[in-house]
Amino acid sequence: MATLEIKDLHVEVIDEENQTAKEILKGVNLSMKSGEIHAIMGPNGTGKSTLSQTIMGQSAYHITQGDILLDGESIIELPVDERARRGLFLAMQYPAEIQGVTNAEFLRAAMNARRTTDNQISVMNFLKELDKNLDLLDMSEAMTERYLNEGFSGGEKKRNEILQLLMIKPTFALLDEIDSGLDIDALKVVSKGVNAMRGANFGSLIITHYQRLLNYIVPDVVHIMMDGRIVKTGDASLALRLEKEGYAGLRDALNLDVALVDEN
Template identity: 70%
Template sequence: METLEIKDLHVSVKDDDTQVEKEILTGVNLVMHTGEVHAIMGPNGTGKSTLSETIMGNPHYHVTQGDILLNDRSLLTEPVDARARAGLFLAMQYPAEIKGITNMEFLRAALNARRPDDQPIPIKDFLAQLDQALEILNMTSDMAERYLNEGFSGGERKRNEILQLLMIKPTFAILDELDSGLDIDALQVVSKGVNHVIGPDFGTLMITHYKRILKYIHPDQVHVMMGGRIVKTGDATLADRLEDEGYSGLRDELGIDVDLVDSEV
């Protein structure tokens, strides 16, 4: 069993316009093991995406306190590519478009990055894996020949993120708002992809606003984030409660002093 641990994590970001550092995460604590499905819910602007990007190692986010540990080894000094090879994966909300690089080239490079230089993945094995993954996601093989995310619709991008998840087979995956911008059919398909990798050797952290996706991917633990930290943890029923009472109900119950940007009318 492997463990990903977030300890008292404080993170700040420099505003591009004003150049002022602003603290977004104010002490996040979280322990995940392989074999577990976690969900983080919370209102807009509470730091969910900051948390996922920081765990992955996006240089835009600065850790000012606390630690991120994979099997008790700190990842803080590791760059993003080393974290990826160590077993982390982030399905991004806004993956970059890269014209000129095909999906296929990119996937092969990603798999080969995890192998010794002189032992690249045999093309036959690669194509067999790719075909299987495409089939799970109801994707056609011409997706492989298209340029990376270029001109993809919202749904195609999400599928493509999950295609990479299926091919790369990380130890821990963070799925940042996988459900946003997806219709029901597409949501079912990407959920099927995620469920395919869920198992004893895989842990996942889903970031979401809504309960909707949790109908298809069942969480063992649900965490609620507000004001840059996790304020409550429970089982799947916590999500039901949030759906009924809204984030403001929980905020008032816990007596937390934060503004809920969007959810308060």
């Protein structure tokens, strides 16, 4: 059983133009194991995406205090590619477009990056796995020959991120607002892909604003983040309560002195 632990994590973002730093995360604590699905919900600007980017090692986010442990070992000094090789995966809210690299080329390279040099996946086995997952996500084979995310619609990019998830099979997936901009049919397909990964060897941290995603991917644990901290943790019923009361209602119930960003 693999573990991912966030301990007293403080993170700031540097504004290089003004040479100023702004603290975003203010002491986040979170622990999860493979086999679990965790959801993080919270108002805009509270640090949810900052947390996922920091776990993955994006250089714009500077850790000033705390640690990130993967299977008990600190990873905060590791570069992004090494974290990926060790089993972390980030599905971003706005995936980048990469010209000159097809989806198929990227997928096979990413899969082999987690394998030893004498255990690279064969073309036949790669294509077999690819066809199975394309069918699961109702994606055409033509998408695999297109350059990575180039000219993709928002829904196609999200499906493509889940295709990468299914092919790479990470230990922990950080899914940052994978439901953003999706219609109900696309949401069901993306959720089906995530649910297909559920099992003892896989865990996921899902960042979302909305209960509707959690109707399809039912979390084991729900965390509420406000003002750079996790202020409440519970089971799936916590998200239902949040849907009913809103962040303001939960803030008042917890007697929190937290200013909320206008969601509109």
